Amino acid sequence: MAGRLHEAWEEEEASKLFNFFRETINKCTNLAGDLHFDKTHKWCMNLVSLYGSILELSRAIRISISGDASIGTPILLRSQLEAFVDFTNLAADRKYGYHMDAANINEWIKILREAKTQENPYLSGFGDKVDLDQLLDEQEEQLEKLKKDGYHPLSIFQKFERSGQTQEYKSFYNFLCCHSHNNMRALIERHVAVLDGGADIEVQFFPQTTMADMVQYFDAAVGILVTATFKIHEALESPKKDEAQLLCDALAEMRKPWTD
Secondary structure: OOOOOOOHHHHHHHHHHHHHHHHHHHHHHHHHOOOOOOOOOHHHHHHHHHHHHHHHHHHHHHHHHHOOOHHHHHHHHHHHHHHHHHHHHHHHOOOHHHHHHHHHHHHHHHHHHHHHHOOOHHHOOOOOOOOHHHHHHHHHHHHHHHHHOOOOOOOHHHHHHHOOOHHHHOOHHHHHHHHHOOOHHHHHHHHEEEEHHHOEEEEOOOOOOOHHHHHHHHHHHHHHHHHHHHHHHHHOOOOOHHHHHHHHHHHHHHOHHHHO
16 A cells, blocks of 8 residues: 655655544444434434434444554445435435335345255255245345335445435545455555566565655545534534534644645
């Protein structure tokens, strides 16, 4: 993950931003204790669960960087970003939950169909306690009803498009996916170091990385976290909404050395 040589100010500001990321995770975790919601309301449960994933993945990203396991950082960030896209869509439109239902049912249908073949050892015994034919019919019926009502399983692009993040999908998300898929681009970034001004290359395992090497990842992660934190406290009418807004304001200040 090591990149170009960085100037001293970049390393200093990256370290400051990472410390802010660490502190913000703790603050958001404490603020989450003041979230009150109806556990019987599906929209509330889905929204809070998505936020919980964003919060926990933030911590996982922090640990991957500080624990010398930065290869996992962009992969974790991809999952965090996908959770944020669903979170954003659900916060803006409660009926978006029906698209989530359709996606959930669609994935179960794939498993049930594969289990029926009785050829997959990883699904052996799956139908021992349930009637696979009946369960599959029920799931297909539910999905068909959702589709008739206009609620299809959405592609990842459709999700990004609905959340107003098509530019992110066509740029930053592409880089993150390459890391998840072990694309050649990611392999080169992870393991190939250019030496002697381009005269030679070296394949590296566990290369040393600096905070400046990783800043684009934890900057994105903390941005997602503070935005989602404000939105969840706003959506649930939390008394801590103003404190969540302060985190957004503080991040804007932390980013000034990079944006000015």
